[in-house]
Amino acid sequence: MYETLSKRLGKKLWEQRQSIESSKKHLEKNRILAAPPPVHPYSIIKYILRATGLIYPARRQFRAPILEHNSFQIPGLPAQLNGFTILHLTDLHIELEHTLSPIIVKGIKDLAYDLCVITGDIQHAYNAADKAINLLKPILMAINRPVYAVPGNHDSTELIAKLEVEGLPFLLNEHIPINHKGMNFHLCGIDDPIYFRTHDVKKARQGLSSKETTLLLSHAATTAEEANAADYTLQLSGHTHGGQLCLPWGIPILKGATPRQRVKGTWNHQRLLGYTSRGIGASHIPARLFCPPEITLHTLLKKS
């Protein structure tokens, strides 16, 4: 099962992933993800939410995803691809809260789209692959068009390998042609650029000309500079959760390494057009404040 993955990722990046996954530091990180100790920033935030009563609106917001509609105006988009629609899910952290799976199914089951993409963090704790897969299965069944994924910083090799067997293909520094009305565009995807750092933006579109329409799936918008330099047309990302627990007007308290203008919604970096989804799930605490979860429909439009 892992042999094919190691070949696709290449010896160097495969060994890098394996060395991280077997390290003492990683096992400790997983222990914290699976059950944060009482004195830990995540546990303290939870206490504060409970003590202030904010936990109730925050839990309600977590359970109420918003359907966001975004359109990209793309110069030179082939006429056949005008109107092509992509369902974008990201940051499910699906086993963190088992009630999320039916909420996602309800949110996507009646949507119309041409392609579905998942930009990582399917699971939360690294050793929870089987539990995550069981909760993901009904969601995969509700997706009625082709679906592809890339890993996030929470996704283990075990999860990737087992989900591919279940029929969810991953793009690991690879690309695949997507044919629509007789016209191809190229869906490219990279391994996680944040924790494992086993991504290779250039390799993911190797062999394609700079004139081709290329969509990069990257867990984090931090790869925008590389993607722009490699001539990608679009990038779809997640990772930030839009801040997840925000101040009024959605101002993120913590933003991590992602530049502020790419924390959520549409952005561009020179010629590259991009979008960062707030994600459908939550990290560490199944709660959100001033930052509702989202299911996103992107429409590609020809810029006249």
Ligand SMILES: [Fe+2]
């Ligand atoms: Fe995430």
